[in-house]
Amino acid sequence: MATVEELIKANIEPIPKYRLMRDVLKLKTDNIELIDAKSEVLQTKWVKEIVNLQWDDGSWGQFHSMSQLSSSVMTTEYALRRLLILGLDKNDEPIKKAFEYMEKYLLRELDLRDYKEKNTIGIY
Known part of the structure; x- marks a missing residue:
């Protein structure tokens, strides 16, 4: 079974990627990868x-x-x-x-x- 980190590194859709980073990994709001992922969500x-x-x-x-x-x-x-x-x-x-x-x-x-x-x- 893949870990959350492996899923995020895979080419998954922007929304689940962002939600995993924010809600499961609980990355800080100033994390550049989280900011980039949020930008992708806003463009969906x-x-x-x-x-x-x-x-x-x-x-x-x-x-x-x-x-x-x-x-x-x-x-x-x-x-x-x-x-x-x-x-x-x-x-x-x-x-x-x-x-x-x-x-x-x-x-x-x-x-x-x-x-x-x-x-x-x-x-x-």
Whole structure:
């Protein structure tokens, strides 16, 4: 069975390589090999596809996946989950922008685009 180090030296895809280096070997964030691996992750089609769908305000349109009106539209919740799985973190620009969007919502500077249920007080 191959060790983690052997896997990393092999020509494996950028995302698993980076995740092994960061999450299993726990390399320090200033490690040049880890930095290079992260740069490769940011250039993958998987990350680019999600980042290209991000709106200027930092969201991906609707916030909650369960509130989604169309199954073909990516929500902010889903995009953030996918970016985290792909290896991005709070220091990466797309996630920073999404955090700023969420902060504005919490400060009541904007409203979410999600479907709003009608008030059904008194109906049980």
